[in-house]
Amino acid sequence: MDARGLRAPATASVGFVTGGQLANFTCLAAARHSVLAGAGWDIAEQGFHGSPPLRFVVGSHRHGSIDRAARFLGIGRAGLTIVPTDSQGRMSPEALDQALVGAEGPLIVCLQAGEVHTGAFDDFAALIPLARRHGAWIHVDGAFGLWAAASPGLSHLTAGMADADSWATDAHKTLNVPYDCGMAIVRDPADSIAAFRTGGDYLIYSGLDPWDVTPELSRRARGVPAWAALRSLGRSGIADLIDRLHANAVAMAAGLRTVESVEVINDVDYTQVMFRLGSDEATRALGAAILVDGTAAMTGAEWEGRAALRCSMSSWATTPEDIVRTVEAIRGLVAAGSPAG
Structure with missing residues (x-):
C-alpha cells in the first residue's frame, strides 16, 4: 500500500x-x-x-x-x-x-x-x-x-x-x-x-x-506507526477494515430506524451516522443520557441549524454485537426518558 x-x-x-x-x-x-x-x-x-x-x-x-x-x-x-x-x-x-x-x-x-x-x-x-x-x-x-x-x-x-x-x-x-x-x-x-x-x-x-x-x-519518525499498520494489514487488510467500519455504520443506522422517535438524517455512504429526536431539547437530553449510560460514546452536533447526535465508526475493535448493544441502549433510554418531545 x-x-x-x-x-x-x-x-x-x-x-x-x-x-x-x-x-x-x-x-x-x-x-x-x-x-x-x-x-x-x-x-x-x-x-x-x-x-x-x-x-x-x-x-x-x-x-x-x-x-x-x-x-x-x-x-x-x-x-x-x-x-x-x-x-x-x-x-x-x-x-x-x-x-x-x-x-x-x-x-x-x-x-x-x-x-x-x-x-x-x-x-x-x-x-x-x-x-x-x-x-x-x-x-x-x-x-x-x-x-x-x-x-x-x-x-x-x-x-x-x-x-x-x-x-x-x-x-x-x-x-x-x-x-x-x-x-x-x-x-x-x-x-x-x-x-x-x-x-x-x-x-x-x-x-x-x-x-x-x-x-x-x-x-x-511519525511515519513509523503508519508504516507498521500498512505493513501488517496489507492491501486486503486495509480494505477489510474500511468495509467493516462501513458495515457497522449501515447496521447502526438500520437499528436506529427501528427506535421510535429516532430519525437518521444522513445517507450512510461511508462511516458516519447522524440522528436526532423530534426537538433539539430532546436530542441533547438523549446525548447526555448516552454518555452517562456508558455503553457507547458519541458527540453532539448541529446540522442545518438543528441539534443532532453524531456517531463515527472508526475503531477496528467495534463488533456487530457492539452495534446491537448500542442500539438497544438507545432504545431503552428513549423509552425510559420519553425525550422525543
Missing part, C-alpha cells in the same frame, strides 16, 4: 505532520506558492503582501481546519468564496461553475472526501474538471474519507479524486494508529520543495528529505 492506494500518484511527496489540521495547512501552503508562482509572484522572495489577489474556494460544509489553515496562510473569512452544498454537504457542481465564472488569477479550490457529520464525498469527477478549466489548484481534505479508495466496494466514492493536486488525511482516524500521524500528499514534489526547503550548510540533502515537504525540521 503506497500513495497509489489512496488514488495519489506514486511519485507524490508524502509529509508526515501532527494531524489533519497541519496536513491541510501543509498542502495549502504548497498550493499558495504554486498558484502565485503561476501568476509571476515568488512568495519566498517577495512575501505575501502585495501579491496578486488569491481566490480561495470552499464548500459551505467544509471542516473548520480548512478555514484555520487559510487563516495561517493570511487568508481571512472575507477572502473565502463559499459554494453551496446539498443536503449531505456535497459541493454543487452547478454552484461551483457559477462561482468560477470570470475567475482569473491565482485560484485554490478545496474539496472534501468525507464530510465530518454525514460522511458524504464531493463529486470529484464532476468538480475537478470544472476547477481545472480555470487553472485552479485542487486540494482534497480527506481526514478520514481518503481511505475509502482502498476498498473495492467503496472506492467509487473517490472516483476522479486522483486528478487533484494535493490530499490531506490523518492516519490516527481510519488507520487506527496513535495521534500525531497526519499525512500531507502533494502531486508534484517540486511544489512542496518550493514552499518548504530551507538552507543550511550543515543540512545534508539526500533527495526528498522530510524538511522539504513539511514546516518542521526537528521531528520524530
Whole structure:
C-alpha cells in the first residue's frame, strides 16, 4: 500500500505532520506558492503582501481546519468564496461553475472526501474538471474519507479524486494508529520543495528529505506507526477494515430506524451516522443520557441549524454485537426518558 492506494500518484511527496489540521495547512501552503508562482509572484522572495489577489474556494460544509489553515496562510473569512452544498454537504457542481465564472488569477479550490457529520464525498469527477478549466489548484481534505479508495466496494466514492493536486488525511482516524500521524500528499514534489526547503550548510540533502515537504525540521519518525499498520494489514487488510467500519455504520443506522422517535438524517455512504429526536431539547437530553449510560460514546452536533447526535465508526475493535448493544441502549433510554418531545 503506497500513495497509489489512496488514488495519489506514486511519485507524490508524502509529509508526515501532527494531524489533519497541519496536513491541510501543509498542502495549502504548497498550493499558495504554486498558484502565485503561476501568476509571476515568488512568495519566498517577495512575501505575501502585495501579491496578486488569491481566490480561495470552499464548500459551505467544509471542516473548520480548512478555514484555520487559510487563516495561517493570511487568508481571512472575507477572502473565502463559499459554494453551496446539498443536503449531505456535497459541493454543487452547478454552484461551483457559477462561482468560477470570470475567475482569473491565482485560484485554490478545496474539496472534501468525507464530510465530518454525514460522511458524504464531493463529486470529484464532476468538480475537478470544472476547477481545472480555470487553472485552479485542487486540494482534497480527506481526514478520514481518503481511505475509502482502498476498498473495492467503496472506492467509487473517490472516483476522479486522483486528478487533484494535493490530499490531506490523518492516519490516527481510519488507520487506527496513535495521534500525531497526519499525512500531507502533494502531486508534484517540486511544489512542496518550493514552499518548504530551507538552507543550511550543515543540512545534508539526500533527495526528498522530510524538511522539504513539511514546516518542521526537528521531528520524530511519525511515519513509523503508519508504516507498521500498512505493513501488517496489507492491501486486503486495509480494505477489510474500511468495509467493516462501513458495515457497522449501515447496521447502526438500520437499528436506529427501528427506535421510535429516532430519525437518521444522513445517507450512510461511508462511516458516519447522524440522528436526532423530534426537538433539539430532546436530542441533547438523549446525548447526555448516552454518555452517562456508558455503553457507547458519541458527540453532539448541529446540522442545518438543528441539534443532532453524531456517531463515527472508526475503531477496528467495534463488533456487530457492539452495534446491537448500542442500539438497544438507545432504545431503552428513549423509552425510559420519553425525550422525543
